[in-house]
Amino acid sequence: MKRTEYCGRINKDNIDEQVVLKGWVHRRRDLGNLIFIQLRDREGIIQLVFDPEKCSKEVMECAKLLRSEFVIEVLGKVIARTIENINPEMSTGEFEVLAENLEILNSSELIPFHIDDNVNVSENLRLKYRYLDLRRDFMKDTIWFRYKVLDCIRKFMGEKEFIEIETPFLIKSTPEGARDFVVPSRMHTGKFYALPQSPQLFKQLLMVAAFDKYFQIARCFRDEDARADRQTDFTQLDIEMSFVSQDEIFTLMEDLFKKVFKETMNIDIKTPFDRIDYDISMDKYGSDKPERRYNMFLNDITSLFEKSEFKVFKENIENGGVIKAIVLKGKSTDISRKKVGEYEEFVKKFKAKGLAFVKYENNSFSGGIAKFVEPIKQKFIEMLNLEDKDIVFFGSDSKKIVNNVLGNLRLKLIKEFDLIEDKSVFDFCWVTRFPLFEKDDNGNWIAMHHLFSMPTHDTVEFVDTDPGKVYGQLYDLVINGNEAASGSIRIHNAKLQKKIIGITGMSEKEMEQKFGFLLEAFKYGAPPHGGIAPGIDRLIMIMKGLDNIKDVIAFPKTNNQLCLLTGAPDFLSIEQLNEIGIKMEEKNNGQE
RNA sequence: GGAGUCGUGGUGUAGCCUGGUUAACACGUCGGCCUGUCACGCCGAAGAUCGCGAGUUCGAAUCUCGUCGACCCCGCCA
Numbered sequence A: 001m002k003r004t005e006y007c008g009r010i011n012k013d014n015i016d017e018q019v020v021l022k023g024w025v026h027r028r029r030d031l032g033n034l035i036f037i038q039l040r041d042r043e044g045i046i047q048l049v050f051d052p053e054k055c056s057k058e059v060m061e062c063a064k065l066l067r068s069e070f071v072i073e074v075l076g077k078v079i080a081r082t083i084e085n086i087n088p089e090m091s092t093g094e095f096e097v098l099a100e101n102l103e104i105l106n107s108s109e110l111i112p113f114h115i116d117d118n119v120n121v122s123e124n125l126r127l128k129y130r131y132l133d134l135r136r137d138f139m140k141d142t143i144w145f146r147y148k149v150l151d152c153i154r155k156f157m158g159e160k161e162f163i164e165i166e167t168p169f170l171i172k173s174t175p176e177g178a179r180d181f182v183v184p185s186r187m188h189t190g191k192f193y194a195l196p197q198s199p200q201l202f203k204q205l206l207m208v209a210a211f212d213k214y215f216q217i218a219r220c221f222r223d224e225d226a227r228a229d230r231q232t233d234f235t236q237l238d239i240e241m242s243f244v245s246q247d248e249i250f251t252l253m254e255d256l257f258k259k260v261f262k263e264t265m266n267i268d269i270k271t272p273f274d275r276i277d278y279d280i281s282m283d284k285y286g287s288d289k290p291e292r293r294y295n296m297f298l299n300d301i302t303s304l305f306e307k308s309e310f311k312v313f314k315e316n317i318e319n320g321g322v323i324k325a326i327v328l329k330g331k332s333t334d335i336s337r338k339k340v341g342e343y344e345e346f347v348k349k350f351k352a353k354g355l356a357f358v359k360y361e362n363n364s365f366s367g368g369i370a371k372f373v374e375p376i377k378q379k380f381i382e383m384l385n386l387e388d389k390d391i392v393f394f395g396s397d398s399k400k401i402v403n404n405v406l407g408n409l410r411l412k413l414i415k416e417f418d419l420i421e422d423k424s425v426f427d428f429c430w431v432t433r434f435p436l437f438e439k440d441d442n443g444n445w446i447a448m449h450h451l452f453s454m455p456t457h458d459t460v461e462f463v464d465t466d467p468g469k470v471y472g473q474l475y476d477l478v479i480n481g482n483e484a485a486s487g488s489i490r491i492h493n494a495k496l497q498k499k500i501i502g503i504t505g506m507s508e509k510e511m512e513q514k515f516g517f518l519l520e521a522f523k524y525g526a527p528p529h530g531g532i533a534p535g536i537d538r539l540i541m542i543m544k545g546l547d548n549i550k551d552v553i554a555f556p557k558t559n560n561q562l563c564l565l566t567g568a569p570d571f572l573s574i575e576q577l578n579e580i581g582i583k584m585e586e587k588n589n590g591q592e
Numbered sequence B: 001g002g003a004g005u006c007g008u009g010g011u012g013u014a015g016c017c018u019g020g021u022u023a024a025c026a027c028g029u030c031g032g033c034c035u036g037u038c039a040c041g042c043c044g045a046a047g048a049u050c051g052c053g054a055g056u057u058c059g060a061a062u063c064u065c066g067u068c069g070a071c072c073c074c075g076c077c078a
Helices: A056-066 A123-128 A137-159 A201-209 A248-266 A278-285 A309-316 A337-348 A372-383 A398-415 A494-503 A507-520 A536-543 A576-580
Strands: A020-029 A035-041 A045-051 A071-080 A097-108 A182-184 A192-193 A213-221 A231-242 A274-277 A321-328 A356-361 A364-366 A390-397 A429-431 A437-439 A445-447 A473-478 A483-491 A529-535
Touching: A020 A045, A020 A097, A035 A056, A035 A097, A045 A056, A045 A309, A123 A483, A137 A248, A137 A536, A201 A213, A201 A231, A201 A507, A201 A529, A231 A278, A231 A536, A248 A429, A248 A473, A248 A483, A248 A529, A274 A278, A278 A398, A278 A429, A309 A390, A321 A398, A337 A398, A356 A372, A364 A372, A390 A398, A473 A494, A473 A529, A483 A536, A494 A507
Parallel strands: A045 A097, A274 A429
Antiparallel strands: A020 A035, A020 A071, A035 A045, A071 A097, A182 A192, A213 A231, A231 A529, A321 A390, A356 A364, A356 A390, A429 A473, A437 A445, A473 A483, A483 A529
């Protein structure tokens, strides 16, 4: 029999109708003669009633056999429940289906965990039995929400006259940032493809191809360690446009997010988004992805300690370092010496050598480095706007380390003391003007973002003289302290592109071998262009207020890049290896 | 590559610090009773050699070492 309705959609219009339902046994309540079954499908749950006075003996016998997660087909009549039997907790709680016929389409073994949002299950099991985990409302709703966001994005891009174009998965390995996943070629023994870290170069080539406005919901692969907010393979909304300015890209994204948040969550977000220069964000928040929902800033107080007796600070300043401070308002009595020790351990992860602090209570300083603050008391209080019961944490090191240390301590304090007042607010901001290069540990210049970003007009002159002073037309979109999108205006000039790549120390020959195709393309009328790429997984995570990216991915991998469901990755047979010309070392081949 | 946390019936936990009878609790499962339940109820039962390996000990879930796996973090992630 053909299904006539989804369980979760039964409503007053169905009353007295005969319906055919198909679904999973969610719960069974056998009262002896009367049997209640909660039947679940993708739209929700409806209660079935098996009443011996209303159906045959055979149907009752069959209903007795039902167990959790059996798949059944039911023919029955929709009736309104009597008032005392209404269940206000259920969306279909005013109705039930009086069963007349029942067929068991499939049985189920005892499942490893209950299909219930209230049951705690280890992530291990959830990943191994993902198809069961996905039956739970929480997962089902998240995956549906994700689809709705993507659907909304596709419609928006269509309205704005973008064309969606697929780019290849098997591509040439180019030295960009992350490690490539590699795929051996059978037809060209010894050669390898790489999986794309992003469609970056192809979307630029599409601009050369005059498509003008491109987008793609693109899968990307990076062979780097995962994190709670970072998955090995992930999805980007990849966008590229010709003849655009940074401002136009910002406006497009602001319109997109405004629409997506309105249509999928009914939330009005404020546009345009604030903009912050990278340098300012680093100085103020110690991060290039500022969490701005709580006002606690990094204050540079180097000048106060130039003549200090405190050797640690003084020597640091003499070596060109900085002293910065953050103030935790009104919590001095909540923080014990032991607690400070914990914070000290925490900041050591970020290469801090220690954690100086001082408490300000009853107009005097105590604890930590109180002795050294006393001589500069008035200026110190003024600069940090200190009030009673404030506690100050100091960072003393190179600017880079201090920003990182206090930036992270700041986030920890905000979280630990639950300082964000309204967590339902979404705070958007653009971080702009990133430096194009930074020095690696060996003192070589490396691209901070990637090699294809256009320098800003006012710093392009330093490309030849001082790469460290070159800023890029680079931007990140930050939502609630998370990097949600990243993009830039690109270089479209072969000569400048070569020069930029050259700064990283790549020889002319290597450049030709790795990027020859791009440089060649730039010779034939490459238009000025730029783009951006919001991370879809992380966006969904932020919108849903989740803290684990696995929860927004249907089939995620573990931190170790394992798929617990299928067992990937796995060994290959000798035959498969021979075919691609790969010989494993004895210990690694998985064969006996 | 490094650090931390965790691993005990089907599931989630307690027990471990301070080694010692039959490894406890809740949920689930199975059987019985039950005609308005809705996390149904009541009665009864089964189910774990405590991730794996070695060591210490008369004796190890418990202590030690190793190993595997998961999570979280640093490095890494244009």
